[in-house]
Amino acid sequence: MAPSVASGGIAIGLNKGHVVTKRMPAKRPIAMRGKGQKRTLFVRKLIREVVGFAPYEKRITELLKVGKDKRALKVAKRKLGSHLRAKKKREEMSTVLRKMRYLCIFLSSHCIFSSQFL
Known part of the structure; x- marks a missing residue:
């Protein structure tokens, strides 16, 4: 399909057609899917700040620290049940x-009580 060109209001030629003003469709809710509400995110x-991490999440972080990304993915997949969720x-x-x-x-570079003051 050729790219659309604005109509010029004449009957023939590349720029033919009736002159109209384009309508911008309203944003549909599906376009905003996954964004999250401010309150929910807060x-x-x-909760994450108060409760901390689940034991399996701590294990995943330990595996990531030592560079075992694939093993971390496997642990997450076993716990969460889906490859996509595990990757996320x-x-x-x-x-x-x-x-x-x-x-x-x-904190170590901008702290007032760094090693030079102790």
Whole structure:
């Protein structure tokens, strides 16, 4: 299908056709699927902060620390039941590890009570 060209209001030629104003369709709910509501995301974050990680999640993080990504995926798959969910969980745990490492480095370099003051 050829790319659409704006109509010029003439009867013949490449730019033929009646001049109309394009309507922008409203955003359908399916387009926003998976985004998550602000309140729900806040509650989940708060629960994670208070409760911490499940034992299998701790095991996955330990496996990721030593570089056993495939084994971490297998553990997650066995616990969660689906390959897609397992991949998502492994990615989530690696993100958590990355953030923890960054926070550790940030605190050690910007902390008032670093080793030079002790």
